[in-house]
Amino acid sequence: MPVAAFAASGEEAALTWFAEHRDDVSIVADDGTNRLSHHAEVPRVLASTIKVVHLLAYTTAVAGGLDPAEPVRVGDWDAFPFRGERLTRLGRLRAWASLSIDCDEFGIARDPERSSRSLDALATAMIAASNNAAPDHLRVGSANR
Structure with a gap:
C-alpha cells in the first residue's frame, strides 16, 4: 500500500491492516499517558532509523492536507549530494530502478x-529502497512549501 494511502486510510483501515499482518509488525507508541x-x-x-521520523512527519502532513500526488521534479529530489557511501549509492540506484x-x-x-x-513515490522509495536523498528532499522541500 502506498505510504499516503495508508496514512490517509484512517484509523480503522490502519488497524485492519495491522490485524491482517500481525506477525509482520511490531508497534510501540507512547504519548506519555497512553501506550x-x-x-x-x-x-x-x-x-536508517531517522527515516521513520521523516516518514511520520510526511504522513502527518498528508493527514493535514499535503497532496501526496504533488509532482516532484527528479532534479530537485536528486539535488542532495551523493556522499560517496556505497549504501547511499545503492539506495539511489534501487530507488531510480523501482521508478523506471x-x-x-x-x-x-x-x-x-x-x-x-x-511525493508519495519519494516517501515510498525512502523506506523501500533506503533512498537517502528522499528524507533530505522531504525536510528541505517541506520547508519551502
Missing part, C-alpha cells in the same frame, strides 16, 4: 527535468 504495544519484544531490523528513472552508475538521474514522480 500501544504489539510484539514490542520482537527484534526487528530497522535500517534512467541514471548513471552513481545514481544521478539523466533527465533532471522529469517531474512525473509524486
Whole structure:
C-alpha cells in the first residue's frame, strides 16, 4: 500500500491492516499517558532509523492536507549530494530502478527535468529502497512549501 494511502486510510483501515499482518509488525507508541504495544519484544531490523521520523512527519502532513500526488521534479529530489557511501549509492540506484528513472552508475538521474514522480513515490522509495536523498528532499522541500 502506498505510504499516503495508508496514512490517509484512517484509523480503522490502519488497524485492519495491522490485524491482517500481525506477525509482520511490531508497534510501540507512547504519548506519555497512553501506550500501544504489539510484539514490542520482537527484534526487528530497522535500517536508517531517522527515516521513520521523516516518514511520520510526511504522513502527518498528508493527514493535514499535503497532496501526496504533488509532482516532484527528479532534479530537485536528486539535488542532495551523493556522499560517496556505497549504501547511499545503492539506495539511489534501487530507488531510480523501482521508478523506471534512467541514471548513471552513481545514481544521478539523466533527465533532471522529469517531474512525473509524486511525493508519495519519494516517501515510498525512502523506506523501500533506503533512498537517502528522499528524507533530505522531504525536510528541505517541506520547508519551502
